Amino acid sequence: MADFVQHLHPVLQALIRAVLLVIPSLLLLPIIIWWERRLLSWMQDRIGPNRVGNITFSRTSKLVPSFLQGKKFRLFGLMQPMADFGKLLFKEDITPTAIDKLIYLTAPALALFPSFAIGGTIPWGPYRFLTPVGDVNIGVLYIMAISSLGVYGIVLAGYSANNKFSLMGGLRSSAQLISYELAMGMSLACIVMATGSLKPTEIVTAEHGPLWGLDVAPFNLIENWNILTPYGLVACIVFLICMVAETNRAPFDLPEAENELVAGYHTEYSSMKFAVFFMGEYAAMFAYGLILCTIFVGGWHLVPIRFAYMSHAFPAFGDIWNVLDTLNGSSILAPVWMVLKGLLIITSYIWIRATLPRLRYDQLMSLGWKSLLPLATVNLVVVAIWIVATKVSSPWIGWAAVAVSAVILYVLYQAINRLNTHDRVDLASREIVMVDEPPQRRELDLVDPAPATTV
Amino acid sequence: MNGVPLAAYIGLGMFMFTTGVVGVVIRRNPIVIFMCIELMLNSVNLTFLTFARYQMASMPDDRLAMQNSMMAGQMMVIFVMAVAAAEVAVGLGIIMAIYRLRDNVDIDELNLLRG
Amino acid sequence: MNQTIGGVTVTPELLLFGAVAGAAALCAVGVVAFNNAIRSALCLVVNFFLLAFLYFTLNAEMLGITQVVVYTGAIMVLFLFVIMLLNLGAPQLLVEKRDPKKYIGVLLGAGMFVLLGSQLLPSLVKINAATLTPNLATFGGPEAIGRSLFTSYVYPFEAVSILLLIGIVGSILLAKRRV
Numbered sequence: 245m246a247d248f249v250q251h252l253h254p255v256l257q258a259l260i261r262a263v264l265l266v267i268p269s270l271l272l273l274p275i276i277i278w279w280e281r282r283l284l285s286w287m288q289d290r291i292g293p294n295r296v297g298n299i300t301f302s303r304t305s306k307l308v309p310s311f312l313q314g315k316k317f318r319l320f321g322l323m324q325p326m327a328d329f330g331k332l333l334f335k336e337d338i339t340p341t342a343i344d345k346l347i348y349l350t351a352p353a354l355a356l357f358p359s360f361a362i363g364g365t366i367p368w369g370p371y372r373f374l375t376p377v378g379d380v381n382i383g384v385l386y387i388m389a390i391s392s393l394g395v396y397g398i399v400l401a402g403y404s405a406n407n408k409f410s411l412m413g414g415l416r417s418s419a420q421l422i423s424y425e426l427a428m429g430m431s432l433a434c435i436v437m438a439t440g441s442l443k444p445t446e447i448v449t450a451e452h453g454p455l456w457g458l459d460v461a462p463f464n465l466i467e468n469w470n471i472l473t474p475y476g477l478v479a480c481i482v483f484l485i486c487m488v489a490e491t492n493r494a495p496f497d498l499p500e501a502e503n504e505l506v507a508g509y510h511t512e513y514s515s516m517k518f519a520v521f522f523m524g525e526y527a528a529m530f531a532y533g534l535i536l537c538t539i540f541v542g543g544w545h546l547v548p549i550r551f552a553y554m555s556h557a558f559p560a561f562g563d564i565w566n567v568l569d570t571l572n573g574s575s576i577l578a579p580v581w582m583v584l585k586g587l588l589i590i591t592s593y594i595w596i597r598a599t600l601p602r603l604r605y606d607q608l609m610s611l612g613w614k615s616l617l618p619l620a621t622v623n624l625v626v627v628a629i630w631i632v633a634t635k636v637s638s639p640w641i642g643w644a645a646v647a648v649s650a651v652i653l654y655v656l657y658q659a660i661n662r663l664n665t666h667d668r669v670d671l672a673s674r675e676i677v678m679v680d681e682p683p684q685r686r687e688l689d690l691v692d693p694a695p696a697t698t699v
Numbered sequence: 700m701n702g703v704p705l706a707a708y709i710g711l712g713m714f715m716f717t718t719g720v721v722g723v724v725i726r727r728n729p730i731v732i733f734m735c736i737e738l739m740l741n742s743v744n745l746t747f748l749t750f751a752r753y754q755m756a757s758m759p760d761d762r763l764a765m766q767n768s769m770m771a772g773q774m775m776v777i778f779v780m781a782v783a784a785a786e787v788a789v790g791l792g793i794i795m796a797i798y799r800l801r802d803n804v805d806i807d808e809l810n811l812l813r814g
Numbered sequence: 815m816n817q818t819i820g821g822v823t824v825t826p827e828l829l830l831f832g833a834v835a836g837a838a839a840l841c842a843v844g845v846v847a848f849n850n851a852i853r854s855a856l857c858l859v860v861n862f863f864l865l866a867f868l869y870f871t872l873n874a875e876m877l878g879i880t881q882v883v884v885y886t887g888a889i890m891v892l893f894l895f896v897i898m899l900l901n902l903g904a905p906q907l908l909v910e911k912r913d914p915k916k917y918i919g920v921l922l923g924a925g926m927f928v929l930l931g932s933q934l935l936p937s938l939v940k941i942n943a944a945t946l947t948p949n950l951a952t953f954g955g956p957e958a959i960g961r962s963l964f965t966s967y968v969y970p971f972e973a974v975s976i977l978l979l980i981g982i983v984g985s986i987l988l989a990k991r992r993v
Contacts, residue, residue: 347852381955385879392887396859399894403852403901411898418895422888442956702825706938708868711835713930715842715861721923722846725916730851730897734858737889738842741865744881752872752953769953770962774970776877777963780884781974785981787889791896792988798900 265376266360269527272583274325276526279587280594282321287598297323329519337515340405347404352513352520355397359528362390366534367445369544369578375445383444384436387535388429391490394528395421398492398499398509401521405512413508416605417499420489423612424496428486430620431479434627435470435539448543454550457639465557467548470540474646475630478623480540482616484592487532489612491525494597498608533589537582544578546571622653708749715742729794729806733787740783747772747779831871838864851897859890874954 252260285293295318303314339348364377365386372379380386395418402414436442439450447470454464456473470476489496500508510521542548551569558565573581603611629649634642715738722735751772798804841864844857862885869878963971 380875382875382879385883389879389882389887392883395891403898415895415898418891422891702823702827703831704939706935707831707835709938710931710935711839714839714927717923717927718842718846720926721919725919726846728851730893731854734845734854734893738845738858738861741862745865745868748869748872748874748877770958773874773877773954773959774962774967777880778970778974780880781978784884784889785978787892788981788985789988791892792985795896795899796988804900
């Protein structure tokens, strides 16, 4: 198969790769949407989308075949997304009159493009053909570049519809995406610096080395997933928050805040045009999930245990280790683990959406600029110190340097913070006490009306 | 890309530069004028890169000289990009400040400094 | 199979370049010609994107991707943001009056292009990348760029970083209502 593909014309090969990039996301979209509706309704105690569409056959009717009588089929809420889709498909497609028509029609396509293209350099497994577009030496930068294009669909949709709500949504979104992209780039830069490569496959390979680069007994049994290193954990948290903000999901869904902006940038879009925005959002969620997996959570390996090393360390169970190693991702099973991890991250997206209330606009900006960006930058400095200390002396000294520098930077941060808050108005936190006692009846102080004075 | 003469890239760069110049001359909207300046900067970037890439042909078999000649053009492009980014941040800030001050951004109206 | 026109062999690469360059040139004209500032900005975005593609064809993949990140991802979004802010406040400001004097400007520009092109381009037609076979592996990769940036060009690099810092401070000062 691979040979056959390699003999095709390069253009055809590129087309095949492009199709292979789009198809998994497209196939997974209905599953993701169904999973979101079901999980969300379960978390919010709504029965509807959770179990709508159960089929119960009559126990007595003659029209029902005997083997079906009284049987009950559960569809686990599958009918809800189907009904949604049917509604979107047959809804009237309204195009407002006073719009910029060309931009209005291209905006949904522009919103869809980056969500599919962003996964182009993400490896799905240890083999070369499992990287959809190509394992290029600018892979991480490619992710940054494509994710920065995501703004255009939203901004243009907001502008072209000639609606103040849409325009406000577009403006908010462009400010939000630019702000969070910086912190995202910084957190990715930490990992790129620590790994020393911009290739996603090399980052994953580095993640499969011994933990913290230490070749000693307890450490070399565990894989060096970036999330297990101190700087990687910080970078991963920053990336996760920025990722949620980049995909415009709750609690960062200010561009489409329905209680302020009707529906934000897609107010004037209906029917399939809205569905395209919707699809783009979910495809982007999945793609970002894969990116998080690749860069922080060990790529295509299921668990962070180095079975290949185990077979050297404990040769008594040699074959078992080898089998486990194969199962863990050094085989064609790798894409399955990738998809599973991606779905796990989408589950966390849904969980976050069900848990956290939407941020206020100023909170959003101050979180991005005053918390995440400084944190990611400090993290970058820590990584640089670690690299220098490790190069100069041993890995142990490197980790000691990380601890010391982190403490020093934290103290510095606190000092600056104190200086900053010195002349700020102290907003005392308001305390709301909830009392469960029944409301007490107020004693009416009944005063006798002044006795009518008689003249 | 093999098979494309140097003149093609330079011609494109030249055309974009001319378009940018014309835009700066004839447009009255300061934002569009800014965009035309960006266009000119980019045409120069393209020219730098083209020369960096095509220059390697005439290089003698000196590794260091070749390395330097390959890099000079690309470094210039990086610095132009950085300067353009700084310029846009400040320039757009100025435009917004002018708009806030005078409720107008037409550059024909901004003649306070005319002698 | 390949034809020769005016001393230049027509290859598939040349045709591809022609298509991309033609689209880029059209977009450049669109930036100047559209009366609507948003459309001008969009033309510029497409132009920068196509330029990134041309950088890739010149084996400068690092700069191509930087072009997308810096220009289409940051600078043009900033432009769109400001245009939309002005559009929200005073849409009539973004529409220009027609002025016959503009045609003189266009004519002068065309004259400049013809003059420059006729002097410069004929001598460059013969130089073709097909005749060159240097080692391209290290031309535009991130390793080569990074090594060069932090060795030979470290002083300009630091100067540019200070310039960017000044730009940040300046734009914050300009945007703040009260200092």
